[in-house]
Amino acid sequence: MQQTMVKLNDGNLIPQFGLGVYMVPAGSETETAVYDALKMGIRHIDTAHAYQNERSVGQAINRAISEGIVSREDVWVTSKLWPSEYGEGKTAVAIDKMLDRLNVGHIDLLLLHQQFGDYKGAWQDMEKAVQAGKVHSIGISNFESNNLEDLMAAATIKPAVLQVECHPYWQQTELKNRIADYGTVIESWYPLGHGATDLLNEPIFTQLGQKYGKSNAQIVLRWHIQIGNIVFPKTTNPQHMKDNFDIFDFSLSDAEMAEIAKLDGKKRYYNVSLDEQIKTLGNWAPED
Known part of the structure; x- marks a missing residue:
């Protein structure tokens, strides 16, 4: 199936649709889900050190490479560093450990997972990893406070992506305006609002699903694609995976996109302040 690509501010092309493996247990469950995704044509996998x-x-x-299903160049691998790994020198060691865990030669996209800790020191090491060819693109996740501008001012290589909660109820319009001058693009976690029925059952999605012969979830994912977001819905169910990926054979009209835009600001599903995040997550560190 032909899918779309997004050109990042560093010139690299990232598959716009992928598979996320957040909260998928290590071992056979993750291996099978990723293998199934690659076999059906998905070429972007989003993981993190914190996912274990x-x-x-x-x-x-x-x-998949050994079986001739893909080449390494076909697959885009994203992973993320945890704040306990932030700091000049410290992050360099963490990147090498990540490369060893993944064992795929290089990291296509490396993100700072959270917006606290010594993120500027970590960014310096990430830039060096790009120069060394260990990492191809670098970006950030969950930077929505003034830490975003703080990092941007310090960065020589501007973040290629910003991964945040984004869906039709929370379209991140203001955040997109803040990052527009840097060429940074939005990657969406909770692209389906964490599967929330209130979002998925919106009448506009039911109406459009009936019109195009698609599910409500497929309409939402198609909206993401057309608005320029990068998405990687999580599932270990092969049929759900196939359905999520089956969104490249139709397009929503400008008028339909405008109707969906009217839902913006209705709700976000993750409401935890920065102080609460620091308190809850600051002392936790993933295993090597």
């Missing part, structure tokens, strides 16, 4: 399944992601990719 990077080794399983790498094993699935290497299996």
